[in-house]
Amino acid sequence: xxxxxxxxxxxxxxxxxxxxxxxxxxxxxxxxxxxxxxxxxxxxxxxxxxxxxxxxxxxxxxxxxxxxxxxxxxxxxxxxxxxxxxxxxxxxxxxxxxxxxxxx
Amino acid sequence: xxxxxxxxxxxxxxxxxxxxxxxxxxxxxxxxxxxxxxxxxxxxxxxxxxxxxxxxxxxxxxxxxxxxxxxxxxxxxxxxxxxxxxxxxxxxxxxxxxxxxxxxxxxxxxxxxxxxxxxxxxxxxxxxxxxxxxxxxxxxxxxxxxxxxxxxxxxxxxxxxxxxxxxxxxxxxxxxxxxxxxxxxxxxxxxxxxxxxxxxxxxxxxxxxxxxxxxxxxxxxxxxxxxxxxxxxxxxxxxxxxxxxxxxxxxxxxxxxxxxxxxxxxxxxxxxxxxxxxxxxxxxxxxxxxxxxxxxxxxxxxxxxxxxxxxxxxxxxxxxxxxxxxxxxxxxxxxxxxxxxxxxxxxxxxxxxxxxxxxxxxxxxxxxxxxxxxxxxxxxxxxxxxxxxxxxxxxxxxxxxxxxxxxxxxxxxxxxxxxxxxxxxxxxxxxxxxxxxxxxxxxxxxxxxxxxxxxxxxxxxxxxxxxxxxxxxxxxxxxxxxxxxxxxx
Numbered sequence: 001x002x003x004x005x006x007x008x009x010x011x012x013x014x015x016x017x018x019x020x021x022x023x024x025x026x027x028x029x030x031x032x033x034x035x036x037x038x039x040x041x042x043x044x045x046x047x048x049x050x051x052x053x054x055x056x057x058x059x060x061x062x063x064x065x066x067x068x069x070x071x072x073x074x075x076x077x078x079x080x081x082x083x084x085x086x087x088x089x090x091x092x093x094x095x096x097x098x099x100x101x102x103x104x
Numbered sequence: 105x106x107x108x109x110x111x112x113x114x115x116x117x118x119x120x121x122x123x124x125x126x127x128x129x130x131x132x133x134x135x136x137x138x139x140x141x142x143x144x145x146x147x148x149x150x151x152x153x154x155x156x157x158x159x160x161x162x163x164x165x166x167x168x169x170x171x172x173x174x175x176x177x178x179x180x181x182x183x184x185x186x187x188x189x190x191x192x193x194x195x196x197x198x199x200x201x202x203x204x205x206x207x208x209x210x211x212x213x214x215x216x217x218x219x220x221x222x223x224x225x226x227x228x229x230x231x232x233x234x235x236x237x238x239x240x241x242x243x244x245x246x247x248x249x250x251x252x253x254x255x256x257x258x259x260x261x262x263x264x265x266x267x268x269x270x271x272x273x274x275x276x277x278x279x280x281x282x283x284x285x286x287x288x289x290x291x292x293x294x295x296x297x298x299x300x301x302x303x304x305x306x307x308x309x310x311x312x313x314x315x316x317x318x319x320x321x322x323x324x325x326x327x328x329x330x331x332x333x334x335x336x337x338x339x340x341x342x343x344x345x346x347x348x349x350x351x352x353x354x355x356x357x358x359x360x361x362x363x364x365x366x367x368x369x370x371x372x373x374x375x376x377x378x379x380x381x382x383x384x385x386x387x388x389x390x391x392x393x394x395x396x397x398x399x400x401x402x403x404x405x406x407x408x409x410x411x412x413x414x415x416x417x418x419x420x421x422x423x424x425x426x427x428x429x430x431x432x433x434x435x436x437x438x439x440x441x442x443x444x445x446x447x448x449x450x451x452x453x454x455x456x457x458x459x460x461x462x463x464x465x466x467x468x469x470x471x472x473x474x475x476x477x478x479x480x481x482x483x484x485x486x487x488x489x490x491x492x493x494x495x496x497x498x499x500x501x502x503x504x505x506x507x508x509x510x511x512x513x514x515x516x517x518x519x520x521x522x523x524x525x526x527x528x529x530x531x532x533x534x535x536x537x538x539x540x541x542x543x544x545x546x547x548x549x550x551x552x553x554x555x556x557x558x559x560x561x562x563x564x565x566x567x568x569x570x571x572x573x574x575x576x577x578x579x580x581x582x583x584x585x586x587x588x589x590x591x592x593x
């Protein structure tokens with residue numbers, strides 16, 4: 001286990017998330033893909049904190065960064081689900097291809 | 105080490121005001137909720153006074169937040185812009201929005217986020233402020249619950265916003281991992297001390313730029329902007345096009361000036377490409393729009409292109425390799441003046457559109473036909489703001505374009521300036537189309553439009569500001585000069 005394993009794992013997870021955002025048609029699945037990207041960020045940070053050989057203070061800062069990422073990701077997901085629920089109530093569908101009343 | 109928390113007084117007060125409005129909303133009767141907006145306006149006015157009186161320089165939390173003349177300029181800007189957007193949304197909210205207190209409360213939180221963004225000088229702090237701004241805007245965009253357009257634009261905004269913040273975070277994690285710091289000044293130090301750029305560092309900066317490009321709606325990350333602008337409630341469209349853009353520009357400017365000037369040659373080309381694409385697509389896309397919100401969305405994309413043009417011209421390396429700050433200060437002056445003039449002008453345009461919408465409930469361009477007969481005052485303000493956005497003389501838009509293009513031209517990017525002037529000429533076409541609708545076409549409806557006195561006063565202030573900013577910019581330029589010197593030192 002070295003730092004490069006973490007970086008590759010995180011890059012692969014991030015790319016999977018990116019692919020999901022671009023390819024999925026359901027708004028909820030897009031949200032899950034975004035969550036995957038945020039978790040890739042966390043794995044990246046964990047790798048750097050554990051194996052990069054930073055000093056104590058910088059390591060602590062990295063851990064704080066991870067906690068903030070988790071917290072903000074949770075808040076963001078809750079908000080997004082609330083908005084998606086709203087459109088589901090009005091429209092009975094969360095397919096992003098059907099969201100086409102706004103176009104120029 | 106003790107922290108001088110008195111530096112944060114305006115931010116604390118704005119937070120308090122937002123909570124005050126949210127809790128008043130619980131107690132007052134439905135009829136009295138219309139007065140909540142005035143609580144917000146008076147509160148912001150008092151906070152503005154306190155900010156002007158108690159300003160001191162300083163840093164907090166070992167440099168996570170920096171308070172200098174730059175911060176202060178943008179703080180004052182956001183407080184004034186907040187007052188304008190609150191007053192102009194009053195009538196719209198009365199007739200279209202059900203939960204008034206929450207609307208104003210969340211709006212005030214986004215003002216707070218703008219103030220924090222201009223003072224944050226560390227990537228995590230900046231990211232959290234940016235999320236505070238975005239979270240507020242996600243809710244506000246989707247606030248018109250039973251309106252399908254508002255719902256749809258909310259979903260589009262929240263999905264792409266969350267996506268862009270994931271990009272920013274991946275960028276931040278790589279920058280942290282390679283450099284071991286996320287403070288702007290330390291990033292600058294680290295970048296000068298390393299010889300070759302680590303690929304993960306380059307990846308980090310590219311993701312950071314892409315995420316910020318989403319927030320700025322720079323091409324190719326602009327697709328969300330027209331849809332979101334069209335669907336959201338009109339005052340929020342105004343606030344998106346002014347508040348969120350200026351806040352992001354204030355962050356980007358600090359990031360580039362404080363941490364990335366040293367490696368300017370590495371990123372200059374990326375920003376130039378973004379700027380060219382943004383100017384062209386923003387202004388060409390606006391040509392075919394039928395809805396005034398979409399048209400103003402594309403126009404604001406075009407204006408972001410000019411600002412990116414300024415950012416690409418920030419670096420200036422002398423023949424001997426040393427960095428000259430004199431020219432950089434000129435460019436920063438140009439950018440700050442440009443965003444302020446853009447904000448004033450865009451507010452004038454949007455507030456007059458809001459006034460028309462309050463009367464007719466329509467927002468396509470053909471509904472503005474014959475406006476000069478129905479309300480000469482509104483059409484005068486709208487036509488002046490169109491001229492100012494296009495950059496015709498006398499108005500602030502011209503003077504700010506002149507300053508910015510002049511500074512960029514002096515940095516050996518004349519061809520970029522020429523492209524900017526050509527795209528401004530293109531933009532003149534679609535701005536004049538609106539003027540043609542108002543003054544030449546005959547409208548179906550000829551009933552005069554009643555404009556409430558509060559909106560009338562706001563529009564007059566904005567019109568005067570537009571002309572003073574164009575004719576006598578020197579007092580404002582002195583303030584901006586102080587701000588940009590604080591940024592570069």
